[in-house]
Amino acid sequence: MIHTTLQATDGAARALHIDTPRGAVETPVFMPVGTQGTVKAMAPEDLEAVGAQIILANTYHLHLRPGEDVVRRLGGLHRFMHWERPILTDSGGFQVFSLARLSRVDEDGVRFRSHLDGAALTLSPESSIAIQEALGADIMMCLDHLLALPAAAGDIAAAVARTTRWAARCKAARQGEGALFGIVQGGLDEILRRRSAEGLLETGFDGMAIGGLSVGEEKAAMHDTVAFTAPLLPEGQPRYLMGAGEPEDLLQAVGAGVDMFDCVLPTRNARNGTLYTRAGRVNIKQARHRDDPAPLDADCPCPACRHYARAYLHHLFRAGEILSMRLNTYHNLHFYLALLREARAAVRAGRFAAFAREFLARFANDRH
Amino acid sequence: MIHTTLQATDGAARALHIDTPRGAVETPVFMPVGTQGTVKAMAPEDLEAVGAQIILANTYHLHLRPGEDVVRRLGGLHRFMHWERPILTDSGGFQVFSLARLSRVDEDGVRFRSHLDGAALTLSPESSIAIQEALGADIMMCLDHLLALPAAAGDIAAAVARTTRWAARCKAARQGEGALFGIVQGGLDEILRRRSAEGLLETGFDGMAIGGLSVGEEKAAMHDTVAFTAPLLPEGQPRYLMGAGEPEDLLQAVGAGVDMFDCVLPTRNARNGTLYTRAGRVNIKQARHRDDPAPLDADCPCPACRHYARAYLHHLFRAGEILSMRLNTYHNLHFYLALLREARAAVRAGRFAAFAREFLARFANDRH
Numbered sequence: 240m241i242h243t244t245l246q247a248t249d250g251a252a253r254a255l256h257i258d259t260p261r262g263a264v265e266t267p268v269f270m271p272v273g274t275q276g277t278v279k280a281m282a283p284e285d286l287e288a289v290g291a292q293i294i295l296a297n298t299y300h301l302h303l304r305p306g307e308d309v310v311r312r313l314g315g316l317h318r319f320m321h322w323e324r325p326i327l328t329d330s331g332g333f334q335v336f337s338l339a340r341l342s343r344v345d346e347d348g349v350r351f352r353s354h355l356d357g358a359a360l361t362l363s364p365e366s367s368i369a370i371q372e373a374l375g376a377d378i379m380m381c382l383d384h385l386l387a388l389p390a391a392a393g394d395i396a397a398a399v400a401r402t403t404r405w406a407a408r409c410k411a412a413r414q415g416e417g418a419l420f421g422i423v424q425g426g427l428d429e430i431l432r433r434r435s436a437e438g439l440l441e442t443g444f445d446g447m448a449i450g451g452l453s454v455g456e457e458k459a460a461m462h463d464t465v466a467f468t469a470p471l472l473p474e475g476q477p478r479y480l481m482g483a484g485e486p487e488d489l490l491q492a493v494g495a496g497v498d499m500f501d502c503v504l505p506t507r508n509a510r511n512g513t514l515y516t517r518a519g520r521v522n523i524k525q526a527r528h529r530d531d532p533a534p535l536d537a538d539c540p541c542p543a544c545r546h547y548a549r550a551y552l553h554h555l556f557r558a559g560e561i562l563s564m565r566l567n568t569y570h571n572l573h574f575y576l577a578l579l580r581e582a583r584a585a586v587r588a589g590r591f592a593a594f595a596r597e598f599l600a601r602f603a604n605d606r607h
Numbered sequence: 608m609i610h611t612t613l614q615a616t617d618g619a620a621r622a623l624h625i626d627t628p629r630g631a632v633e634t635p636v637f638m639p640v641g642t643q644g645t646v647k648a649m650a651p652e653d654l655e656a657v658g659a660q661i662i663l664a665n666t667y668h669l670h671l672r673p674g675e676d677v678v679r680r681l682g683g684l685h686r687f688m689h690w691e692r693p694i695l696t697d698s699g700g701f702q703v704f705s706l707a708r709l710s711r712v713d714e715d716g717v718r719f720r721s722h723l724d725g726a727a728l729t730l731s732p733e734s735s736i737a738i739q740e741a742l743g744a745d746i747m748m749c750l751d752h753l754l755a756l757p758a759a760a761g762d763i764a765a766a767v768a769r770t771t772r773w774a775a776r777c778k779a780a781r782q783g784e785g786a787l788f789g790i791v792q793g794g795l796d797e798i799l800r801r802r803s804a805e806g807l808l809e810t811g812f813d814g815m816a817i818g819g820l821s822v823g824e825e826k827a828a829m830h831d832t833v834a835f836t837a838p839l840l841p842e843g844q845p846r847y848l849m850g851a852g853e854p855e856d857l858l859q860a861v862g863a864g865v866d867m868f869d870c871v872l873p874t875r876n877a878r879n880g881t882l883y884t885r886a887g888r889v890n891i892k893q894a895r896h897r898d899d900p901a902p903l904d905a906d907c908p909c910p911a912c913r914h915y916a917r918a919y920l921h922h923l924f925r926a927g928e929i930l931s932m933r934l935n936t937y938h939n940l941h942f943y944l945a946l947l948r949e950a951r952a953a954v955r956a957g958r959f960a961a962f963a964r965e966f967l968a969r970f971a972n973d974r975h
């Protein structure tokens with residue numbers, strides 16, 4: 240279980256201290272995504288070096304391969320992947336929705352076919368919790384009913400109601416000590432979001448997530464939805480915005496009172512050559528970096544910036560070298576984690592709004 | 608330039624201390640291959656950690672991309688790739704022979720088309736040295752005339768004669784301080800190998816390589832050729848067997864008096880899932896590793912063996928994760944470098960033959 244302390248507030252923004260059996264998590268916090276039991280291109284030592292406090296692992300992927308029974312027999316996911324700090328597992332529902340061939344959602348759960356071998360599988364609130372417990376998650380997520388946006392209001396309302404019922408089943412299914420977070424659904428509709436939050440709070444969880452965003456809606460609509468949903472959630476619990484996003488999105492959400500984030504963008508973009516610097520995004524593929532002796536970001540202390548020229552990072556990317564993915568990923572994760580550490584310091588100093596404004600003014604300069 | 612001291616002999620086996628402007632190289636030594644300005648899946652810090660004293664870089668690849676002018680403007684290859692220890696560059700001839708579309712070899716040099724974009728290019732003894740000097744190599748190799756084996760005796764003899772003439776042109780072309788090694792050719796023929804060595808020794812180099820092997824001949828023929836060629840080379844200079852090989856090949860060659868080695872096998876095999884342990888080769892892809900909690904090699908202190916189960920290495924490989932290539936490469940390079948460090952210690956202790964016998968008896972057990 241976890242114990243959450245609200246350390247500071249600054250407007251709606253907050254700084255939490257979350258105690259877990261595997262150490263503390265201080266928020267706002269970014270969680271690198273370890274899809275298949277590893278954060279792509281990183282070793283656990285790298286994650287510690289960039290200051291990762293907690294990582295996310297994907298229940299769907301690990302259920303398919305190697306299977307939670309293998310992981311459990313090998314001592315749990317922490318031992319399997321040599322990561323001793325906290326792990327949050329998702330429910331598996333999002334990958335069923337986005338990767339698998341979905342065959343049916345009904346009250347029992349979700350039937351789907353594996354994207355790896357086409358095997359017919361099911362995921363229910365109960366089996367999702369059983370898998371997450373077998374993996375040894377420190378924080379588990381309830382299985383929710385996802386919809387692509389836009390969707391009809393009636394469909395969204397039905398998904399909210401089902402998500403509420405499934406969440407209660409998830410809580411009832413829990414047997415171990417892992418914390419469990421509920422997930423607020425409801426699309427972009429404030430009334431449905433409120434209904435979802437209230438239904439979940441009747442059951443009661445250790446933390447609350449905002450789900451169903453970053454699925455195709457406009458940025459402004461996402462920001463509005465975060466802004467009106469975050470205040471619906473308990474002040475004394477962590478609030479987690481699932482799957483978002485760009486640095487601008489994170490700062491907006493921190494300002495709205497969100498504490499936890501995960502997103503594949505820093506790692507996926509790294510592998511595609513899009514790198515984050517204080518002065519904006521850099522596409523290292525571009526020919527103008529071919530001869531450039533300057534570091535990627537002169538203010539960044541990460542190895543990619545301390546030891547190499549942009550010309551070398553460009554060369555590694557063009558040559559398809561593995562070191563390209565590693566240096567780029569290290570840099571982008573360092574950027575995201577440092578951004579949220581600084582956001583936390585700003586909240587504690589009562590100057591978050593100024594911090595966010597100054598960061599965004601410099602970062603908006605996208606021509607590097 | 609380099610300064611070579613013969614520290615110990617044990618039968619034909621030797622231990623050298625080679626001083627270079629970028630630090631010492633103690634032999635027998637294995638040189639990891641950094642094809643495109645990086646050893647695949649490794650960072651320079653990893654190479655230092657596994658004890659690499661010197662690495663090899665490929666003139667052909669770096670000439671094509673990013674080009675030696677870019678590297679020179681950025682301060683040379685050492686600075687470009689953040690590696691401060693010695694670098695040996697090959698002549699480019701082997702990749703022209705194996706990768707490029709070869710259009711013609713004549714007395715001037717080699718005309719070929721780039722395997723990247725089909726551009727028509729030439730490589731001559733003079734341009735090979737100019738490229739290697741622009742890269743900033745500590746040890747350069749002469750351009751040689753390569754033949755696939757088997758070849759007609761007359762063709763081999765002609766290639767030997769041309770290699771001798773080209774080597775003299777390479778030496779004359781040298782302008783900087785880099786050491787220059789000659790390359791003995793001559794196929795599997797002792798008379799031609801002797802003629803090649805004698806021709807090169809008339810010109811005189813800083814070290815001598817045995818080339819033209821590991822190109823399709825039988826293992827025993829390669830071993831025989833190494834055994835009769837090594838004694839033809841100056842005792843006071845490094846002897847380098849190019850492009851070989853498996854651990855058994857290296858020990859055989861050390862026993863014949865060879866000092867330096869490079870090969871893509873440990874790194875390429877790592878990426879293909881073939882791993883070296885004291886008890887033999889392990890194919891980590893195999894299903895029997897799926898549940899195995901044991902380390903890859905309980906006696907190995909590398910991170911892949913200290914922190915992870917075989918089941919995890921198996922999972923990473925099956926999932927196609929980047930960390931698989933990294934851990935596997937680290938392990939295999941650690942294995943090769945430790946093997947040659949131990950061979951050196953055995954030579955200095957006067958027990959190389961026993962060391963090699965004991966190693967091979969255990970390593971021959973290939974069923975892990």
